[in-house]
Amino acid sequence: LIFCDHLLLPKDFPKLKNDAFLLACRGQETPHVPVWCMRQAGRYLPEFRESRAGKDFFATCRSPAACCELTLQPLRRFPFDAAIIFSDILVIPQAMGMDVQMVAGKGPTFPEPLKEPEDLLLLQSKVDVNKELDYVFKAITLTRHKLEGKVPLIGFTGAPWTLMAYMIEGGGSTTQSKAKRWLYRHPEASHQLLKMLTDIIVEYLLGQVAAGAQALQVFESHAGCLGPAEFQEFSLPYLRDIARKVKDQLKESGQDVPMIVFAKDGHYGLEDLSQSHYEVVGLDWTIDPRSARERTGGKVSLQGNMDPCALYAPKERIYEIVKKMLEGFGTRGYIANLGHGLYPDMDPENVGAFVEAVHAHSRHLLNLK
Numbered sequence: 001l002i003f004c005d006h007l008l009l010p011k012d013f014p015k016l017k018n019d020a021f022l023l024a025c026r027g028q029e030t031p032h033v034p035v036w037c038m039r040q041a042g043r044y045l046p047e048f049r050e051s052r053a054g055k056d057f058f059a060t061c062r063s064p065a066a067c068c069e070l071t072l073q074p075l076r077r078f079p080f081d082a083a084i085i086f087s088d089i090l091v092i093p094q095a096m097g098m099d100v101q102m103v104a105g106k107g108p109t110f111p112e113p114l115k116e117p118e119d120l121l122l123l124q125s126k127v128d129v130n131k132e133l134d135y136v137f138k139a140i141t142l143t144r145h146k147l148e149g150k151v152p153l154i155g156f157t158g159a160p161w162t163l164m165a166y167m168i169e170g171g172g173s174t175t176q177s178k179a180k181r182w183l184y185r186h187p188e189a190s191h192q193l194l195k196m197l198t199d200i201i202v203e204y205l206l207g208q209v210a211a212g213a214q215a216l217q218v219f220e221s222h223a224g225c226l227g228p229a230e231f232q233e234f235s236l237p238y239l240r241d242i243a244r245k246v247k248d249q250l251k252e253s254g255q256d257v258p259m260i261v262f263a264k265d266g267h268y269g270l271e272d273l274s275q276s277h278y279e280v281v282g283l284d285w286t287i288d289p290r291s292a293r294e295r296t297g298g299k300v301s302l303q304g305n306m307d308p309c310a311l312y313a314p315k316e317r318i319y320e321i322v323k324k325m326l327e328g329f330g331t332r333g334y335i336a337n338l339g340h341g342l343y344p345d346m347d348p349e350n351v352g353a354f355v356e357a358v359h360a361h362s363r364h365l366l367n368l369k
């Protein structure tokens with residue numbers, strides 16, 4: 001039999017061998033606390049830099065074989081309990097007709113960002129998600145096969161506010177003042193754009209599940225620049241809509257896929273996020289584990305939240321920090337992760353020490369029970 005990778009179908013997937021991550025998403029018992037890292041496929045790995053060398057970032061995102069290889073790389077080194085598909089949140093603005101380039105040393109850049117509400121007319125409002133983002137679905141299907149059931153595969157998307165902010169700022173920004181100007185000056189146009197994005201995101205996530213994604217994470221990376229009132233109006237309703245619509249649709253076909261919401265620096269919204277139809281709330285390092293547990297009252301599983309910079313510490317110190325974190329969160333309904341993505345200058349050995357510490361210390365705590 002000759003198998004052609006690009007002909008692999010989203011069915012007959014290999015049997016899952018390690019379900020600790022999926023069990024933890026649902027608050028069920030696990031033999032150890034599962035762990036993965038945001039940006040685990042990244043430049044801190046020499047093999048990643050070599051695979052990416054000289055190639056355009058978004059061209060890489062469009063190659064299912066490249067995405068599959070980059071997704072698998074960290075798993076060859078470390079016993080992570082989940083894989084996250086290599087892609088980017090900005091493939092959605094691209095599918096809506098915007099040009100996005102990855103500029104070395106600067107990050108993602110939109111040569112023609114949205115400036116005024118009239119610019120919304122330039123966007124493709126009815127995106128054929130299955131056609132425009134087909135390459136992501138192919139990458140997911142291929143990767144799910146190539147994972148051979150080692151660990152579950154996580155799909156993801158940017159949340160509406162975070163994508164809107166990129167589309168208006170045209171790149172990274174510390175204040176997000178251009179995007180926030182829209183919220184205060186053009187609230188109706190803002191809602192129009194957020195609604196447009198929500199509809200596309202729902203279809204995109206459903207497509208990822210159909211392609212083989214076993215969990216979904218929604219990145220609201222720019223929650224931190226909103227205050228509680230703006231979050232209530234411009235972020236939370238859309239985050240809720242996404243989870244409800246995805247879940248309703250999946251239920252119709254008898255499927256159930258855990259969803260994670262990660263609102264970076266959105267500590268003011270923690271109670272609300274824990275009542276937003278997501279099984280898991282991701283946390284950054286500005287929240288104390290015990291208070292996060294108290295504030296979410298056992299309604300959700302929690303994921304996070306070690307400061308990525310703590311990985312610069314010597315290994316013994318990493319172990320101590322992990323120990324405290326595990327004791328704060330407890331071993332049930334908990335997925336260890338960083339509070340944001342791994343930095344490109346991280347020593348892979350320290351990432352390994354982090355994973356090892358989570359597994360070893362959580363097994364120790366679970367054996368005491």
Ligand SMILES: Cc1c2[nH]c(c1CCC(=O)O)Cc1[nH]c(c(CCC(=O)O)c1C)Cc1[nH]c(c(CCC(=O)O)c1C)Cc1[nH]c(c(C)c1CCC(=O)O)C2
Pocket residue numbers: 037038039040041042043052057084085086087088089090105106107108156172219221264341
């Ligand atoms: C805001 C955001 C983006 N992309 C993403 C977010 C949300 C998460 C967050 O808050 O960080 C999401 C993302 N981007 C990438 C992943 C892959 C999966 C994983 O976590 O391993 C994920 C989940 C790959 C990537 N996306 C990017 C890289 C690094 C660039 C490269 O490989 O050349 C990777 C591995 C590029 C990217 N893409 C984006 C930024 C800000 C950058 C960094 C630019 C830089 O550091 O030069 C937009």
